[in-house]
Amino acid sequence: MSDVGVWLVGARGNIATTAMVGAKAIARGETDTTGMVSARRPVSRLDMPDVSDLAFGGHDIRTGSVPEDARRLAEENGMPHPSTVEAVADDLADVDDHVHVGTALNCGESVEALSNAELLEEDRTVAEIVERIRDDVDSFRRAEGLDRVVMVNVASSEPPVENPDDYATREAFESAVEGDDRDLPASSLYAYVALSEGHPYANFTPSAGSSLGGLRQLAREEGVPHMGNDGKTGESLVKAALGPMFAGRNLRVMSWEGHNILGNTDGQVLEDERNKAGKIESKGDILDGILDDDFHNRVRIDYTPSLDDWKTAWDYIHFEGFLDTEMKMQFTWEGSDSALAAPLALDLVRLLSNADERGESGLQTHLASFFKAPLDVDEHDLARQFTWLYDYVDRNAGEETPDGVTAETPTDD
Amino acid sequence: MSDVGVWLVGARGNIATTAMVGAKAIARGETDTTGMVSARRPVSRLDMPDVSDLAFGGHDIRTGSVPEDARRLAEENGMPHPSTVEAVADDLADVDDHVHVGTALNCGESVEALSNAELLEEDRTVAEIVERIRDDVDSFRRAEGLDRVVMVNVASSEPPVENPDDYATREAFESAVEGDDRDLPASSLYAYVALSEGHPYANFTPSAGSSLGGLRQLAREEGVPHMGNDGKTGESLVKAALGPMFAGRNLRVMSWEGHNILGNTDGQVLEDERNKAGKIESKGDILDGILDDDFHNRVRIDYTPSLDDWKTAWDYIHFEGFLDTEMKMQFTWEGSDSALAAPLALDLVRLLSNADERGESGLQTHLASFFKAPLDVDEHDLARQFTWLYDYVDRNAGEETPDGVTAETPTDD
Amino acid sequence: MSDVGVWLVGARGNIATTAMVGAKAIARGETDTTGMVSARRPVSRLDMPDVSDLAFGGHDIRTGSVPEDARRLAEENGMPHPSTVEAVADDLADVDDHVHVGTALNCGESVEALSNAELLEEDRTVAEIVERIRDDVDSFRRAEGLDRVVMVNVASSEPPVENPDDYATREAFESAVEGDDRDLPASSLYAYVALSEGHPYANFTPSAGSSLGGLRQLAREEGVPHMGNDGKTGESLVKAALGPMFAGRNLRVMSWEGHNILGNTDGQVLEDERNKAGKIESKGDILDGILDDDFHNRVRIDYTPSLDDWKTAWDYIHFEGFLDTEMKMQFTWEGSDSALAAPLALDLVRLLSNADERGESGLQTHLASFFKAPLDVDEHDLARQFTWLYDYVDRNAGEETPDGVTAETPTDD
Amino acid sequence: MSDVGVWLVGARGNIATTAMVGAKAIARGETDTTGMVSARRPVSRLDMPDVSDLAFGGHDIRTGSVPEDARRLAEENGMPHPSTVEAVADDLADVDDHVHVGTALNCGESVEALSNAELLEEDRTVAEIVERIRDDVDSFRRAEGLDRVVMVNVASSEPPVENPDDYATREAFESAVEGDDRDLPASSLYAYVALSEGHPYANFTPSAGSSLGGLRQLAREEGVPHMGNDGKTGESLVKAALGPMFAGRNLRVMSWEGHNILGNTDGQVLEDERNKAGKIESKGDILDGILDDDFHNRVRIDYTPSLDDWKTAWDYIHFEGFLDTEMKMQFTWEGSDSALAAPLALDLVRLLSNADERGESGLQTHLASFFKAPLDVDEHDLARQFTWLYDYVDRNAGEETPDGVTAETPTDD
Ligand SMILES: NC(=O)c1ccc[n+]([C@@H]2O[C@H](COP(=O)([O-])OP(=O)(O)OC[C@H]3O[C@@H](n4cnc5c(N)ncnc54)[C@H](O)[C@@H]3O)[C@@H](O)[C@H]2O)c1
Ligand SMILES: NC(=O)c1ccc[n+]([C@@H]2O[C@H](COP(=O)([O-])OP(=O)(O)OC[C@H]3O[C@@H](n4cnc5c(N)ncnc54)[C@H](O)[C@@H]3O)[C@@H](O)[C@H]2O)c1
Ligand SMILES: NC(=O)c1ccc[n+]([C@@H]2O[C@H](COP(=O)([O-])OP(=O)(O)OC[C@H]3O[C@@H](n4cnc5c(N)ncnc54)[C@H](O)[C@@H]3O)[C@@H](O)[C@H]2O)c1
Ligand SMILES: NC(=O)c1ccc[n+]([C@@H]2O[C@H](COP(=O)([O-])OP(=O)(O)OC[C@H]3O[C@@H](n4cnc5c(N)ncnc54)[C@H](O)[C@@H]3O)[C@@H](O)[C@H]2O)c1
Ligand code: NA
Numbered sequence A, B, C, D: 001m002s003d004v005g006v007w008l009v010g011a012r013g014n015i016a017t018t019a020m021v022g023a024k025a026i027a028r029g030e031t032d033t034t035g036m037v038s039a040r041r042p043v044s045r046l047d048m049p050d051v052s053d054l055a056f057g058g059h060d061i062r063t064g065s066v067p068e069d070a071r072r073l074a075e076e077n078g079m080p081h082p083s084t085v086e087a088v089a090d091d092l093a094d095v096d097d098h099v100h101v102g103t104a105l106n107c108g109e110s111v112e113a114l115s116n117a118e119l120l121e122e123d124r125t126v127a128e129i130v131e132r133i134r135d136d137v138d139s140f141r142r143a144e145g146l147d148r149v150v151m152v153n154v155a156s157s158e159p160p161v162e163n164p165d166d167y168a169t170r171e172a173f174e175s176a177v178e179g180d181d182r183d184l185p186a187s188s189l190y191a192y193v194a195l196s197e198g199h200p201y202a203n204f205t206p207s208a209g210s211s212l213g214g215l216r217q218l219a220r221e222e223g224v225p226h227m228g229n230d231g232k233t234g235e236s237l238v239k240a241a242l243g244p245m246f247a248g249r250n251l252r253v254m255s256w257e258g259h260n261i262l263g264n265t266d267g268q269v270l271e272d273e274r275n276k277a278g279k280i281e282s283k284g285d286i287l288d289g290i291l292d293d294d295f296h297n298r299v300r301i302d303y304t305p306s307l308d309d310w311k312t313a314w315d316y317i318h319f320e321g322f323l324d325t326e327m328k329m330q331f332t333w334e335g336s337d338s339a340l341a342a343p344l345a346l347d348l349v350r351l352l353s354n355a356d357e358r359g360e361s362g363l364q365t366h367l368a369s370f371f372k373a374p375l376d377v378d379e380h381d382l383a384r385q386f387t388w389l390y391d392y393v394d395r396n397a398g399e400e401t402p403d404g405v406t407a408e409t410p411t412d413d
């Protein structure tokens, strides 16, 4: 595999920091690849860049120092272990050269409030912002001598775009950029740079990113693989695994209440109802896509500062079975959001690198299992999404005997 | 479809009673088929007997009256609704003619203690017991003018058979019957009658039933479809749905504690460590078959009288993710065991009827999703087991356009 | 004890209906007094009217039939048992003569939407409404030949009163009534009738009721005992029991998240943010009064129709102990709100009867344990509130040897 | 206050180590006194030794190094913070001089298996063991120039003593020591030394300790204050807080299931059914002492290695309310056992020091709230036990205005 770089939009955030600490810690033998889908059979059969070899750079709207970001994370969340952070602190310091201040255009007030820097939009047209982003990415590629850069959006969630249809074609999108249309969302400007430069792109957030029609067209025309939206890491992952059980057994879910509490910056931004809107929608849609009937489906996300990066979800499922019998299932999920998300961000980089190498183009729907609102995908059954991924691996993993799903049921003789 | 009868071993128990109340209540329009897998697409595409048309008979070791059994169940568990029981009380009374006292051979003391009747083994050889069971089933078939009888074992769990290898061939089994081998378990005597008469058989319990080598051979040679063991209804169902999520995401389960409390007769019998043994084993094996690594896997089943038929499970899952981060998931499941199990018993009758009609023979491994310890099956991933079933339906459901699993991932154009 | 009548404001609601079914079922030996504080030592030592002897009447804003209200409750919630309702249906039918349409003045739109009747305020001045309420209560008293009537407010929660200080004195309140001040809340009009007629009064809701300064003065001047606000039945009861444990052990609560879901009419009314306001406040204040430090204290109440009268609360307590160690406690509470509340309403009637008989006057703060926001009480520790009640009983229960709290610690000899 | 030393039996265990780290960390300003009952009003009003001034020594059956014990604890449990351990490592090293190998007489095989040292009993009579323990304690007292030593038993739980009546008097106990009665339990030998030397004693374990009749008599005759048994820290604490809520509201508990999982050495020792026996008993008795009726009361303790020092309890409470309505409460408690226990061990030292200074003698029943099975105490209501403690403080805290319980209910004027 050729040399691959990772461009993190939101590079000083929790997911980005955890991904970098993790990759460096794996490289130094301080930890293993637990939590990475691409490190386990069958996905590991694909020819992908080593996680140890990845180079990192990115944009954020806050200035700072990657080692300090990591220390703060360790201190506040007990994750990663402080000793792990120290073991890779020098490696992290090297990344700082490639972390630049970006744009927060249309990210909303609560995101802007996070920034301690002069943002690109303060004295630039949209076209100039795009140019600057392009330069930052390109100088990283050249400085590190990379064959390929994969951009991953792990920045704060933006409010939904109001008129996505205004950007339905490549032409419309590019005219908007040129015409200094200041309604364009930051996430799509970053995505535009990636796709127009031929860099694979993954959107781990519910923000618009590459989902606008014009950017999809661009990706197809330029032959660039991309996928989104919104990483599926905790409560929503469990929903996608459990929902099909109720459906498959013809148990009628009457109410599914999901109540999430979390305390990190992400949670703080989601306090803002506008930024929360997209998130609530992608979380709710999962079950609607799995369960047959109408049911009461509520998702709450609340900010609870003492939890820091630990997200706790309580789900209460009220369902009806045979003879109108009412029954209940409840679960609580207590996870470190960043520890769950970061390895998936690295998986996406590795999988998109492989896809790009093999000339794949456009939406990578076989990556649906990674996302809460996978673009162009209606299937929300986690197991079926896993099967898509495993089948894709079987088709693309070279000579080896396929494994993954056992297609045939056993016979009795 | 031809006329089908259901022979319930354990006919006065909770599952049997619930199944009969349910079938009659559906026939009278008092309830719907919620909870029945065979009533929902895609399985409903198969040509199966109507649940409203099923006739019922069976063995138990307790005498009594089916309507009274149903009233007691309603009273104690709040399931089924008392008004539903009254609406079908006359239908249930008709069943009593075909419920006979059977055998409790090697069912253990706690099962024998349930009996208020003179059991067949008290003054009969094993061969005579078998003959009597055969006569009971046959007179039901003739009296009701049935084309086909499906036997379902929903009797109390027996202790594990000590020397299953003694019955590894049809010849060995049949010699044991003839030679009055009083180590043979009751469940296998019932199964022997079913299979040797050409009646499909399902074993909803962890007891030996048709799993002995000699009976499997018999089923193949006589061309009879059968399947078991141990219905998968509550906590174990959830394990089979959730386990693959942890595996697929490469999250390392360190401990999975399952603690079940229940209060019905089943729970009382399982108080006996010997009868509990088989149950604990089939519950534990599910996860071992799904998760890659060694982990701490404990299942407890405790008897809590006040719960009656309501089984509550608390599961605590301690797992490790990226950067050695420890996380936790907990769930509680509060279900009416009988309301969960009874529709599956009816599903098995319908599916085995269809299989028999189409000439299927031997183990029906595509029914794995119904069982905790599906015979000859190593795959415990619920979604894959569902896929086997749906694929089987697609192959056997006639002209109609197949549905079920979407084989292809969406494309982006 | 003399003959006592109960006047229920909200007489067709769940609590009222449950209280009446319960009292009648106890009278007929169909159930026992489980759930009634006054039926258990030490409180039972007081000389109180028998629950079997209570007569019932009341106001509602909906017309209907008490037996039908009870049947609907049984059908929807599985509580009370249908057979119990039938056993007392005739007794309940007798009550209907004394249930009249009242007023919904300032109860908000969501309450008005419940009404199917012509409300008193439609063509009356406030003074005329009061007169009509007075007549209704009085004709009940006379028809049933009662010595005493106790009014209990179990009507829907009203929005908070905007200017409570406008009614700070008896004179101000009475002038407002006379001057047709249409900002007066319905609950206080009912309370005014009770207190001015010398009838003890309890407010089981967060509505204003007797808490306005003018009504408190009236109660003192007329020598009438009364108490409120807002019955403490479920999650808030648990908070009042658990909070002192954390405080007593010097464990620092950082966050206490309480999430309530319920599906009855009460839940539906509380969907309205204005009506919910008072409820959230009284629930939240309990912990603030118990725990030393500032902490994150959130209460959510959500409407989940499928739950009917069953309220489920999930509470998540994040606390810190020795050496800055973070720990967690979670609980779920699944209770029938009406089954929890109704016996307390009967307890309050019995306790206020006894108080009235003995000439008590004004706020009955020793009843604090019954209320989420006990008037004039800062102490929210449930155990201390229980101690107040038990001490009060000891002082007022006659000759018998006191029991209740053991004042002295054991000695070692 | 005079100079006070703490003698920890089980000095290398988790509680002892945590107590020492905590005291030293408080002394160095690295943490605060959260979790200590004696650091909070009203208990803090008593004149007690500063936790920063306490000196430490003790016995264990394992050799090692206190700083290393602390590092291992930090590493495995994430508690205490590694940086805190390093900040006090030198202080801890000083303690090692006073930690000696003791005796494991009648502690059972699983405890003996922990030992890596030559135990005192290997070549000594019981009288000689006692003499050696006495010398160890005394040389600590002299070396540190202490006015007072308080012994706290935080060693592994022993199996119950088979014939406690054999040691019912001081004379019987002392004859047994002299007569080399090798049935005497280790815990009572340590307690004997403490009490006969005039040192206050607290037993944080369910082992016999000072509870034998002969030792109680000794304590009274020698004027030494002591108390036990078995620290009340987690699930049992919650039971003692919640049980009275059900009782006070006349809610009938039908079943209370408690299921504990933990992974530390304590959990490992409790795997041994004999050592577990006493623990299960004291945990179960709490509720029996609080709830009126007979109910199903089960406590399970299981060893789950991955949890280390984190104990998780799941409790399921099935109760009945008004009109025979069945309801449920569940809770989970996730605590660091050592972080919960250690501050209480320090509290007991401080409280017993004060008691000793003021000439108290014999059982200190006002300390009941600290123990699961408080000696000579039948009252298990946590709030009442707290009240005993607060009343005791009020009586003994000197001139200051008493606070704590508000004795009088508020009045309304
Ligand atoms: N952690 C999870 O499990 C998970 C799951 C799904 C989606 N997500 C999404 O991933 C994103 C990142 O999550 P996180 O926990 O790391 O959040 P975070 O708040 O820790 O990090 C976000 C970072 O993005 C930066 N940022 C904000 N706007 C930016 C912009 N326009 N350009 C460049 N940088 C910008 C912020 O300064 C911050 O450093 C969020 O949108 C979150 O909703 C997270
Ligand atoms: N309910 C579930 O969810 C579930 C799931 C998996 C397996 N199972 C198994 O299904 C079986 C039935 O469960 P249930 O709840 O109905 O139990 P149950 O105790 O209510 O009924 C069992 C009935 O079998 C009868 N019986 C016992 N031994 C017999 C024998 N040798 N011959 C004939 N009758 C006999 C008993 O008298 C009783 O009437 C049990 O073995 C149980 O372990 C149940
Ligand atoms: N159930 C509990 O556990 C609990 C606890 C604390 C407080 N409460 C409060 O008790 C009250 C009653 O609860 P519920 O569950 O019986 O509610 P409900 O909705 O079943 O009953 C309320 C009844 O009051 C009637 N009503 C509304 N406004 C009225 C008015 N102005 N005059 C006369 N009648 C009026 C309604 O028509 C309805 O019949 C609510 O305010 C609730 O918030 C209930
Ligand atoms: N942690 C809690 O919350 C809690 C609550 C109540 C009671 N307890 C009891 O406190 C005790 C200590 O708990 P822990 O978690 O510290 O256990 P631990 O296993 O970490 O420590 C016990 C120590 O005692 C030593 N020991 C064993 N027998 C001894 C003997 N005869 N003489 C001297 N030392 C001996 C062991 O070597 C070990 O170092 C246990 O008995 C436990 O049951 C603990
Ligand atoms: Na395995």
Ligand code: NA
Pocket (backbone or CB within 6 Å): C287, C288, C289, C290, C291, C292, C293
């Ligand atoms: Na406070």
